[in-house]
Amino acid sequence: MDDDSSHRQVAEQVRGEILALAPGSRIASHRELVRRFHVSASTVADALSLLAQQGLIESRPGAGSFRTENRPTPRPGDTSWQETALELSPQDDSAPGIRRVFDAPGLLTTLTPSAADVIDLNGGYLHPDLQPLSMLTASLSRAARRAGAWDRPPPGGLPELRDWFAAELGGGLGRQDILICGAGQSALSTSLRALCQPGDPVLLESPCYPGATAAARAAGLRPIAIPLDISGIRPDRLDEALSHTNARAIVVQPLFQNPTGASLTPQRRDELREIARRHGAFLIEDDFARYMAHDDGKPLVPPLISDDPDGTVVHIRSMTKVTSPNLRVGAIAARGPVMARLRAASVIDTMLVPAPLQYTTLEVVTSPSWRRGLATLGKTLKHRRATARDAIAAAFPTELTHYPRGGYHLWVSLPPQSDSRQFAAEALTRGVAITPGDNYFTSGGGSPHIRISYVAAPSPADISEGIRRLEPLVSKYICEGAG
Incomplete structure (x- = not known):
């Protein structure tokens, strides 16, 4: 057999033998299986690991592998009581109509x-097939060998990674303006909960990324749809909505918006910043697709936050879309006192982003292959x-x-x-x-x-x-x- 593909074949043949044994019976030894199937010891180890994952065998150190014991059948339960418990319980001091909705x-x-x-x-x-798996694997390996790979990282994220994001965003941002977070969806949820109170309106593009709507409703906010065209969210309708609602947060995707693909024109970018600043509202810039510009889509305009000395923009950047759904690392950037609120909300939400993931991301973005x-x-x-x-x-x-x-x-x-x-x-x-x-x-x-x-x-x-x-x-x- 070919060692690279045979462990599943070995597992399948041994599986039949296991099922014929009584629970608790010892199966053939590792050495015996190597000899019988003419494969390497690592192939047998992989086969036994697969059978253990399937719940068929368990390993006992020094004794070998055994068919798992029959587990008792769980007693049937009645979870219908949860339907009542999960209904919104009215509170005397709660504002009417405010509820957090967990539906996505x-x-x-x-x-x-x-x-x-x-x-x-x-x-x-x-x-x-499109993911940079070789680079990710090499980066993960290098990250694991770092001396501090398993140390607890600072609450705001690794200083080196924050420095990289600050340089990437430009506009004079520094390490103090960057918060490492768990990718875009987590950053969006944290930002909305930090900037708004339950019951507040939040202005969203229409049509809009469903994750923004879900995050707003889970925070107890009232999503208000603002129409967009091929140049992005419409400034006239945004200005009108801010005047009527006094909303304090607006969510926009400035590049290749999901789902329309619209991108803000330079003129409209300036208009949005001016309108948000005039109304005292934060402009949450979900820059999810910047690294997905096509060969004919460059050069790109800089992010909104790069020309925002007054701290109107809260910028979100994620590495997930262009690497792997498992590299859930991103950053929130903001100027001014709002960063303290964002850091506190992030600690409450997720405590910290695991250091191995942060170091892996740092290895990725500093690699010549990036x-x-x-x-x-x-x-x-x-x-x-x-x-x-x-x-x-x-x-x-x-x-x-x-x-x-x-x-x-x-x-x-x-x-x-x-x-x-x-x-x-x-x-x-x-x-x-x-x-x-x-x-x-x-x-x-x-x-x-x-x-x-x-x-x-x-x-x-x-x-x-x-x-x-x-x-x-x-x-x-x-x-x-x-x-």
Whole structure:
């Protein structure tokens, strides 16, 4: 047998023998299995480890491996009481209408893995073939060898990593203006809870990243939708909403917005900062897609916080999208007294970000492969975007209203009167996972759209095939609308 692929074969053959034994019986020794299957000791060790993970055997030091004992059947319970306990309990001193809502269907839809026979045009993370796994593995190995890898890090994060983020953001930011956090979603939740009180309004783009809506509702805030166009959130509507609501926080994605792909123009960036400053509101800049600019999407405008001496902007930057969903490290940047509030909220939420993850991130961003990898990814995403665009043009009757040169998705119009959730459900029966546009509206409405991601599928050919499978469904919806 080939050692590199045989441990599963060994485990499968031994599995049958184990099931024939009485619970508590000793199985063949490690040495005997090596001799019987003509494989290496490490292959047998891997096979036994797999069987232990499956709950079939347990190891007893000095005695060998044994079939696990039968575990007692758990007594049936009745958890129906929780339905009443989880209902909102009114408090005499609580403001009417304030409640924290822990419901995130939009996030869960995107995070749920697709079945093996489904083409994933839904996911928001790079397919493993696109992830810089060699660099991540090498960085993790170097990080683990650092002298302080398992020491408790400072509450604000490793000084060296904070210095890197400060230099990356520019605008004269220093270490004191940076807080290391657990990636973008965690940073968004921390920022909203630090800046707002339960019951406060928070202004969100419409359509909007579902994680922002979920974080706002979990903090007991009232999301208020502000429309956007291809240049980003509309300043006139933002100014009007701030005047009427006295909101103290606005959340924007300035580059390649999720889901529309819109990017703020230089003029609009200045307008947003001025409007927020005039109303005394914080502008939370969720810069999630900066490292996902395509080969033809550069140079990029600097982040809003780089020209914000008055501390209007609270900036969020994450490393997760361009590395791995498991490298959950990011940063919050802010000037002024607000940083003390953000640090306190972060400590309450997560205590600290594990030092091994921080050191791994530091190794990644200081590696010579970091910038080269971003350049390669930019070329790859440009090609995948073009593949998706061509397939959409063949399958859908309307042209794309926006063709962003960054990010990982396209915002596609459906025939009028379509139900995007029903469309997504029917697409799944055809072996394609897509994201319904309704997930991106705080009220669940909006014109019918779907979001098509082109980074989660294994290859450009899969992207084309997945969109091709939608063509009969699009035709069906057109006919139903005409009827």
